[in-house]
Amino acid sequence: MILFGGTFDPIHRAHVRAALAVSRALGDAPVHLLPNAVPPHRAQPQASGAQRLAMVRQACAGYPQLVADDWELRERGGAPSFTLNTLKHFRRLIGRRPLVFVVGADSFAHLDRWHRWREYAALCHLAVVPRPGAAPAPLRVQRAFPRAGGRLLRARPAGRRLMLARPVLDVAATDIRETLRAHGDSPLLTPAVRAHIHRHGLYNQSAHRGDTADNPVHVPNEAP
Numbered sequence: 001m002i003l004f005g006g007t008f009d010p011i012h013r014a015h016v017r018a019a020l021a022v023s024r025a026l027g028d029a030p031v032h033l034l035p036n037a038v039p040p041h042r043a044q045p046q047a048s049g050a051q052r053l054a055m056v057r058q059a060c061a062g063y064p065q066l067v068a069d070d071w072e073l074r075e076r077g078g079a080p081s082f083t084l085n086t087l088k089h090f091r092r093l094i095g096r097r098p099l100v101f102v103v104g105a106d107s108f109a110h111l112d113r114w115h116r117w118r119e120y121a122a123l124c125h126l127a128v129v130p131r132p133g134a135a136p137a138p139l140r141v142q143r144a145f146p147r148a149g150g151r152l153l154r155a156r157p158a159g160r161r162l163m164l165a166r167p168v169l170d171v172a173a174t175d176i177r178e179t180l181r182a183h184g185d186s187p188l189l190t191p192a193v194r195a196h197i198h199r200h201g202l203y204n205q206s207a208h209r210g211d212t213a214d215n216p217v218h219v220p221n222e223a224p
């Protein structure tokens with residue numbers, strides 16, 4: 001089982017491409033995209049959990065290997081959505097089968113700031129997706145997850161790290177929110193998510209309906 005946790009405020013093309021690449025690298029296995037309820041280490045999201053989940057659902061539509069998963073959002077109580085709890089839950093669910101958690105290289109670089117991160121290696125593998133500008137992870141983080149190929153990850157329950165070479169996309173939700181505020185649109189969203197944002201007036205869209213962006217924005221040249 002593959003889990004891809006994120007704030008997804010909003011989900012963008014790099015998230016979708018990353019999820020598809022990890023799925024492909026691991027034999028077209030399903031990837032569960034889990035929007036968090038309360039991000040532990042960052043400013044709280046602008047869109048509600050329900051809105052972010054709806055956008056994740058839109059982004060997954062048409063990709064049978066991508067699954068929008070509301071497990072973290074259903075956790076009550078307002079406590080931070082610690083990944084450790086999520087990993088323990090899914091580990092209980094799947095027994096000794098392989099469990100993989102997907103992170104961008106920027107997240108991997110800071111993994112040693114995450115809540116009880118040293119316990120992860122007994123619970124899951126990591127799949128690390130490159131991200132422009134990400135620093136290398138500290139050696140102790142790298143050593144906690146020895147590097148391996150897809151075959152080994154599929155043969156063992158946990159404890160290894162798959163490093164993907166692609167996709168490399170300089171896309172961030174922070175920039176997209178800014179572009180949406182300023183210009184009312186962003187080509188870095190998938191068409192279905194873009195339509196959802198317009199339909200529901202998210203990220204100040206109501207102020208921009210009908211506007212066209214006057215600043216060119218880099219568009220990834222491959223779908224999605």
Ligand SMILES: Nc1ncnc2c1ncn2[C@@H]1O[C@H](COP(=O)(O)OP(=O)(O)OP(=O)(O)O)[C@@H](O)[C@H]1O
Binds near residue numbers: 169173
């Ligand atoms: N362009 C990207 N390339 C690789 N990984 C990415 C990329 N964007 C996000 N990720 C990874 O996806 C996961 C969820 O990221 P998140 O939802 O916070 O998106 P973000 O674009 O980083 O958002 P924000 O700009 O709001 O921080 C994290 O593990 C992050 O490292």
Ligand SMILES: O=C(O)c1ccc[n+]([C@@H]2O[C@H](COP(=O)([O-])O)[C@@H](O)[C@H]2O)c1
Binds near residue numbers: 040083
């Ligand atoms: O558990 C933690 O301490 C922890 C710290 C930072 C991030 N996470 C999780 O990592 C995923 C990516 O986080 P973010 O902030 O980049 O969207 C998301 O599922 C977060 O809930 C988890």
